[in-house]
Amino acid sequence: MQAEAREDNRERAAAGGIPFGPLQGLKVLDLSIIVAGGTASSLLADFGADVVKVERPGSGDPLRNWGPFANGVSLWWKVHSRNKKSLTLDLGKREGQALLLELAAQADVLIEGFRPGTLERWNLGPQQLHEANPGLVILRFSGFGQSGPYRDRPGFGTIAECMSGYIAMTGFPETPPVLPPIPLADEIAGVFGAMAGMMALYRRETAPSEMAAGESVAGDTEQGDTDGDTAIPKRRAGGQVIDLSLFEPLFRLCIPHLPMYDLLGIVRERVGNDFPDAAPRSLYRTGDQRWLGLSATSQSTWEALAQAMGLSHLLDDDRFGNNAARLENKDALNEELQGWLGDRPLDQILEKLVPAGGVVGPVYDSSQIINDPHYREREDVLEIDDPDLGRTIMPGVVPKFTATPGAVEYGGPRLGEHNSQVLGNWLDYDQERIQALEDSGVI
Amino acid sequence: MQAEAREDNRERAAAGGIPFGPLQGLKVLDLSIIVAGGTASSLLADFGADVVKVERPGSGDPLRNWGPFANGVSLWWKVHSRNKKSLTLDLGKREGQALLLELAAQADVLIEGFRPGTLERWNLGPQQLHEANPGLVILRFSGFGQSGPYRDRPGFGTIAECMSGYIAMTGFPETPPVLPPIPLADEIAGVFGAMAGMMALYRRETAPSEMAAGESVAGDTEQGDTDGDTAIPKRRAGGQVIDLSLFEPLFRLCIPHLPMYDLLGIVRERVGNDFPDAAPRSLYRTGDQRWLGLSATSQSTWEALAQAMGLSHLLDDDRFGNNAARLENKDALNEELQGWLGDRPLDQILEKLVPAGGVVGPVYDSSQIINDPHYREREDVLEIDDPDLGRTIMPGVVPKFTATPGAVEYGGPRLGEHNSQVLGNWLDYDQERIQALEDSGVI
Numbered sequence: 001m002q003a004e005a006r007e008d009n010r011e012r013a014a015a016g017g018i019p020f021g022p023l024q025g026l027k028v029l030d031l032s033i034i035v036a037g038g039t040a041s042s043l044l045a046d047f048g049a050d051v052v053k054v055e056r057p058g059s060g061d062p063l064r065n066w067g068p069f070a071n072g073v074s075l076w077w078k079v080h081s082r083n084k085k086s087l088t089l090d091l092g093k094r095e096g097q098a099l100l101l102e103l104a105a106q107a108d109v110l111i112e113g114f115r116p117g118t119l120e121r122w123n124l125g126p127q128q129l130h131e132a133n134p135g136l137v138i139l140r141f142s143g144f145g146q147s148g149p150y151r152d153r154p155g156f157g158t159i160a161e162c163m164s165g166y167i168a169m170t171g172f173p174e175t176p177p178v179l180p181p182i183p184l185a186d187e188i189a190g191v192f193g194a195m196a197g198m199m200a201l202y203r204r205e206t207a208p209s210e211m212a213a214g215e216s217v218a219g220d221t222e223q224g225d226t227d228g229d230t231a232i233p234k235r236r237a238g239g240q241v242i243d244l245s246l247f248e249p250l251f252r253l254c255i256p257h258l259p260m261y262d263l264l265g266i267v268r269e270r271v272g273n274d275f276p277d278a279a280p281r282s283l284y285r286t287g288d289q290r291w292l293g294l295s296a297t298s299q300s301t302w303e304a305l306a307q308a309m310g311l312s313h314l315l316d317d318d319r320f321g322n323n324a325a326r327l328e329n330k331d332a333l334n335e336e337l338q339g340w341l342g343d344r345p346l347d348q349i350l351e352k353l354v355p356a357g358g359v360v361g362p363v364y365d366s367s368q369i370i371n372d373p374h375y376r377e378r379e380d381v382l383e384i385d386d387p388d389l390g391r392t393i394m395p396g397v398v399p400k401f402t403a404t405p406g407a408v409e410y411g412g413p414r415l416g417e418h419n420s421q422v423l424g425n426w427l428d429y430d431q432e433r434i435q436a437l438e439d440s441g442v443i
Numbered sequence: 444m445q446a447e448a449r450e451d452n453r454e455r456a457a458a459g460g461i462p463f464g465p466l467q468g469l470k471v472l473d474l475s476i477i478v479a480g481g482t483a484s485s486l487l488a489d490f491g492a493d494v495v496k497v498e499r500p501g502s503g504d505p506l507r508n509w510g511p512f513a514n515g516v517s518l519w520w521k522v523h524s525r526n527k528k529s530l531t532l533d534l535g536k537r538e539g540q541a542l543l544l545e546l547a548a549q550a551d552v553l554i555e556g557f558r559p560g561t562l563e564r565w566n567l568g569p570q571q572l573h574e575a576n577p578g579l580v581i582l583r584f585s586g587f588g589q590s591g592p593y594r595d596r597p598g599f600g601t602i603a604e605c606m607s608g609y610i611a612m613t614g615f616p617e618t619p620p621v622l623p624p625i626p627l628a629d630e631i632a633g634v635f636g637a638m639a640g641m642m643a644l645y646r647r648e649t650a651p652s653e654m655a656a657g658e659s660v661a662g663d664t665e666q667g668d669t670d671g672d673t674a675i676p677k678r679r680a681g682g683q684v685i686d687l688s689l690f691e692p693l694f695r696l697c698i699p700h701l702p703m704y705d706l707l708g709i710v711r712e713r714v715g716n717d718f719p720d721a722a723p724r725s726l727y728r729t730g731d732q733r734w735l736g737l738s739a740t741s742q743s744t745w746e747a748l749a750q751a752m753g754l755s756h757l758l759d760d761d762r763f764g765n766n767a768a769r770l771e772n773k774d775a776l777n778e779e780l781q782g783w784l785g786d787r788p789l790d791q792i793l794e795k796l797v798p799a800g801g802v803v804g805p806v807y808d809s810s811q812i813i814n815d816p817h818y819r820e821r822e823d824v825l826e827i828d829d830p831d832l833g834r835t836i837m838p839g840v841v842p843k844f845t846a847t848p849g850a851v852e853y854g855g856p857r858l859g860e861h862n863s864q865v866l867g868n869w870l871d872y873d874q875e876r877i878q879a880l881e882d883s884g885v886i
Contacts, residue, residue, distance in 0.1 A: 022646035039696075047642055067720050068699075070706040075699040145843065148820040153797060154744070158724060159804035162736035163815075167726075168808040169624035171614070176726050177734055177806055178621050179716045181612030187696045191634050196842050198641030199490055203465035203847055205648045240846035248823060251812070252841040253482075253630045256511075256518040258824065261809035262836040263513040268809070273622045277510050281601060283610075283619050291620055293605035301597070354596060361602035363620055365611040366704035366711070369694070372606075377591040380691060381701065393705040398695040399639050400588065403683035404646055 021048025021406030026201075027426070029054055029103055030084070031091070032113030033061050035157065035183045036141045036246060038080050039190020040197065041111055045083035046397045047406040049109075052422050053081060053413075054100070057088040057441060060415040073388045074412075079395065081412030082384075087423070088416040088443045095442045097122055105132045106426045109197050113141035116151050126241045136239040137200040139193045145245035160185035160246035165254045172272040185246045192249040196242045204238035274334070279326040283363065284338050288345040291363035294337065299323065301359055308356030309340050386411045419443050464491025464849035469644075470869070472497055472546055473527070474534070475556030476504050478600065478626045479584045479689060481523050482633020483640065484554055488526035489840045490849040492552075495865050496524060496856075497543070500531040500884060503858040516831045517855075522838065524855030525827075530866070531859040531886045538885045540565055548575045549869045552640050556584035559594050569684045579682040580643040582636045588688035603628035603689035608697045615715040628689045635692040639685045647681035717777075722769040726806065727781050731788040734806035737780065742766065744802055751799030752783050829854045862886050 026049040030041040038053075038061070045051040055061050066076040090096040101124070104110055110129060112119055119125050119140075129136055140146055143155005161167050161184060171178035260266045268276070275281035278297035286292050296302040299322065306314045314320050314336060319329040326333050341349060346362055353360050362368065370393065375381050382396040389411070397406045419438070423429040437443045469492040473484040481496075481504070488494040498504050509519040533539040544567070547553055553572060555562055562568050562583075572579055583589055586598005604610050604627060614621035703709045711719070718724035721740035729735050739745040742765065749757045757763050757779060762772040769776055784792060789805055796803050805811065813836065818824050825839040832854070840849045862881070866872040880886045 022642040025649070026645075043638065068703055068707055068709060070702070075702045075706070078702065079698045144817060145821055147843075148817040150817040154800060154802050156738045156740075156802045158736050158738040159802060162726070162734070162804045162806045163812075165807055165809060165812050166624065167736070168734075168806050171621055172618060175615060175618055176716065176728075178614055179726065179736075181609065181711070181713075182697055184696075187698075188631065188634070191631070191638060191692075191696075192842055195486065195634060195638035195641060196844065198638060198645055199465040200844065200847070202469075202641055202645050202648065205645065206468070238846075240844055243843040243845070245821075245842075248821070248841040249634075251818075251823065252838050253627075253634075254625055254838070255522045255630075257809045258813060258836050258838055259513070259518045259521065259832075260511055261813060263518070263832060264511055266511060268624070270624075273619065283605070283622065285619075291605070291611075293601045293610070293622075295599045295601040297599075357597060359597050359599045359602060361605045363605045363611050364608055366608060366700045369606075369608050370701060370704060374587060374591040374593040375694075378588055378688075378691070380694065389702075389706060393701050395695050395697070395701055398691040399635055399688075400590075400686040401639065401643065401683055402686070403681075404643070 020404060021046065022401060022404040023047045023049040024404075026050065026109070027107045028052065028109045028111065029100075029107045030111040031100075032111050032141055034063050034066075034113070035080070035186035036189045036244070037111040037113040037139065037193065038063065039187045040139060040141075040193035041084060042080050042082070043191065043194040044109070044197070046408065047401075048404070051084045052087050052103070052418070052426075053084045054087055054089050054091075054103075055415060057090050057416070057443060060086070060088070064415070070389055078386065078389065078392065078411040082394070082408050082410065084413065085418035085422055086413040086415055087419055090442055091122055091124065093442055095437070095440065097124055099437070099442065100124055101128065101132045102427055103422075104129050104136060107133065107136060108201060109137045109139065111139045111141070111193070111197075115154070116140075116142050116146050130239060134239055135204055137197050137204065138239065138241045139197050139244060140241060141189060141193065141244045141246070143246050145248070146241075146243045155246050157183045157186040157246055160189075161250060164247045164250040165257060166250050169254075169257075169268050169270060171270045173270050177270060185250045188249045188253070189244050189246050192252075193242070193244050196244070200240055200242060207238060274330055277327075278323055279330045280333050280337055282334055282337075284334075284341045286341055286346040286349060287343055290346040292341060292346060292349060293361050293363060294341075295359045297323070301357070302326070304357045305353065305359075308353050308358055309337075311336065311340060382408055384408055384411055388414075416443065463847060464489065465844060465847040466490045466492040467847075469493065469552070470550045471495065471552045471554065472543075472550045473554040474543075475554050475584055477506050477509075477556070478523070478629035479632045479687070480554040480556040480582065480636065481506065482630045483582060483584075483636035484527060485523050485525070486634065486637040487552070487640070489851065490844075491847070494527045495530050495546070495861070495869075496527045497530055497532050497534075497546075498858060500533050500859070500886060503529070503531070507858070513832055521829065521832065521835065521854040525837070525851050525853065527856065528861035528865055529856040529858055530862055533885055534565055534567065536885055538880070538883065540567055542880070542885065543567055544571065544575045545870055546865075547572050547579060550576065550579060551644060552580045552582065554582045554584070554636070554640075558597070559583075559585050559589050573682060577682055578647055580640050580647065581682070581684045582640050582687060583684060584632060584636065584687045584689070586689050588691065589684075589686045598689050600626045600629040600689055603632075604693060607690045607693040608700060609693050612697075612700075612711050612713060614713045616713050620713060628693045631692045631696070632687050632689050635695075636685070636687050639687070643683055643685060650681060717773055720770075721766055722773045723776050723780055725777055725780075727777075727784045729784055729789040729792060730786050733789040735784060735789060735792060736804050736806060737784075738802045740766070744800070745769070747800045748796065748802075751796050751801055752780075754779065754783060825851055827851055827854055831857075859886065 028044050028049045028051040031054045041051045064074050064077045066074050144150040167177045257268055273282040281295045281297050284292050296305040306312055320326050369375055380396040384392050386392045420434055423434050471487050471492050471494040474497045484494045507517050507520045509517050587593040610620045716725040724738045724740050727735050739748045749755055763769050812818055823839040827835050829835045863877050866877050
């Protein structure tokens with residue numbers, strides 16, 4: 001039934017030309033470059049928001065230069081900027097700044113990722129933006145945030161990951177710590193940004209009177225607009241700034257480590273693939289040289305696993321009888337499991353253990369994901385027809401909404417592809433005016 | 444000014460007894476266990492939602508048994524369940540199920556993380572929940588999602604990480620792939636859940652008429668409720684189910700790897716700490732045996748770095764002149780940098796490179812984070828006074844909202860601590876009725 005609902009919505013979306021997501025009608029200006037802000041706007045765009053990527057004329061978002069390329073086009077850009085509109089705009093020019101304020105007056109969300117102080121230098125800081133639109137939700141991404149002693153330091157995700165506490169715990173004791181294989185800090189900051197932006201919008205919609213009367217006191221949110229206007233007052237007030245650093249979201253997800261150190265003096269170190277609090281949990285090598293994840297951290301999953309492997313004698317072994325014993329004899333336990341798993345090919349292992357409830361799964365790379373029936377059935381491997389690349393596979397929309405599932409309409413646009421459309425639709429500019437802006441290098 | 448606004452709000456929140464966040468008044472029922480659903484509800488609770496954690500009488504959320512412990516209390520639980528209320532409720536009992544429906548009728552969001560089919564077996568599936576409350580947004584967490592051939596497999600984060608594509612790329616070529624040091628898949632799924640839940644709520648609030656008239660067609664969202672009622676219609680309709688697996692959110696963040704394989708045949712492999720597309724970017728060992736992250740992936744940051752190090756002769760070296768050359772001679776470049784960095788203690792390196800705009804930062808563990816002035820000034824190291832633990836340090840609220848910053852009121856509650864409060868406030872139950880439920884083991 002869920003799949004049917006999605007299909008049905010997809011058709012409707014196709015007919016209307018707009019992805020049918022929960023954010024239909026939401027207007028987003030994304031001034032940021034590279035990954036973090038673009039992750040936030042990418043998720044909003046997946047779910048139907050009207051996202052305009054504001055890019056520097058001529059060069060555009062540097063993400064366009066991130067390899068690898070196909071037909072000269074960045075695959076990062078194609079995926080990350082899907083569903084977005086590209087508008088070129090020179091924010092260093094006065095005319096560009098004025099135009100940005102006109103657009104901001106129409107927007108619900110503005111995303112930026114310049115060094116702290118840059119927007120202000122352009123006279124486009126929160127004060128000016130909120131004068132143009134008191135309801136604007138402003139997401140500010142930066143390496144270290146808008147305050148604090150490190151605010152002016154250049155912020156790259158790698159440094160954020162290092163300082164978040166995450167990297168010190170990642171890897172094996174005998175090798176260096178390991179950095180993530182994707183821009184993890186940036187992307188998690190981006191997801192936090194999309195989440196926080198939606199929270200601020202929810203607040204704005206459900207408590208519209210809060211700041212309209214010049215107040216900012218909590219508790220009077222029940223006062224509606226009773227001046228006889230029957231339309232729900234929208235975007236009248238209630239915007240705010242959300243300050244997103246790259247280091248804090250990943251730090252926030254390292255849940256218990258601060259009190260562990262503070263109360264118990266424990267500094268979590270690198271322990272490789274063993275889980276510090278339960279065993280077995282690790283990666284193992286299969287007979288056909290694949291990697292397999294295995295987790296049997298509760299007593300019942302451990303017992304089911306040992307039985308399914310035909311190793312039930314391990315259950316009677318004092319070294320493995322309960323979790324504490326298994327933790328103490330982790331190396332011996334891993335050796336037993338590796339022995340069994342190393343004798344068999346991956347497929348055979350899965351066939352034997354999965355039906356028995358074993359918590360196991362293969363380490364997949366892209367070549368395996370693309371052919372996996374579960375990924376396919378859940379529409380996670382999505383095919384679009386792209387004007388630059390032809391038939392192109394990319395990740396589907398995640399997560400899955402039953403009523404308003406969102407959709408991918410098209411891949412990352414060409415630079416300035418939507419100049420006329422955006423200035424026409426958002427601001428009613430005619431073609432002559434748009435041409436003049438182009439001629440003067442403003443767009 | 445931001446800090447002042449936050450302080451001011453904090454005082455107001457203290458006076459009202461409610462964290463002053465954007466979600467004040469939002470009611471959330473969290474039936475899930477362990478990490479994923481709890482991450483979503485934790486973020487909602489940080490920002491002022493009224494989150495009720497529904498726990499099994501007697502044992503509660505298994506997260507309570509996750510070590511390490513202080514004074515017998517799980518530090519995972521203390522942080523992850525902060526600001527939440529604990530209500531015990533036996534969902535296997537008919538009376539418990541009826542009570543859950545009464546609560547769901549009052550809620551905005553319901554979070555669950557049982558194996559697919561479990562809620563339905565209890566007659567608490569989406570159909571029954573939406574009969575009780577058509578506006579309910581239901582977040583369903585599971586290992587593999589509610590559909591697809593693997594839906595019935597037990598889902599643990601480790602397996603999700605393995606199958607997401609992330610793990611195959613993590614680590615050094617000469618060592619096994621590396622699992623994350625935190626329940627990364629679960630937590631990212633949780634953040635996606637909070638984000639998606641807010642999107643669905645936004646949709647519900649801004650398009651309230653959509654489903655009320657039995658319609659579900661897009662495009663008529665401008666029709667307000669014009670039946671003379673001046674109050675904004677709330678929670679009348681528009682709820683939906685959001686299906687969150689553990690493997691998909693992390694997969695979604697591996698942005699370009701599917702088209703890379705599909706169009707170019709590239710399967711990204713483990714490359715350790717070097718960045719495949721730009722150099723230098725790696726971790727280096729300092730003279731005092733600390734680790735340092737360094738990233739100089741653009742030409743200008745590379746030049747600034749080499750000059751600040753007094754290694755400007757490298758800029759004239761053909762092997763390092765541009766990014767392509769640096770990538771080709773990565774090992775030689777890393778050796779040059781490691782030589783310089785390995786001769787100096789961390790503090791001295793930072794003193795020299797940071798003012799010159801060098802993109803460098805230390806690999807921090809908890810003991811270093813807790814004393815860092817930037818973390819302190821941004822209120823990321825938060826101190827609460829806990830009845831079980833006394834003075835306790837935990838991560839602050841992330842990200843930073845200027846107008847409605849949220850707050851941490853208290854750490855994870857005792858089992859059933861809020862039974863009377865929740866049943867009294869949400870359902871107007873009197874003490875006698877609550878006592879009867881306790882006596883019969885329903886709560």
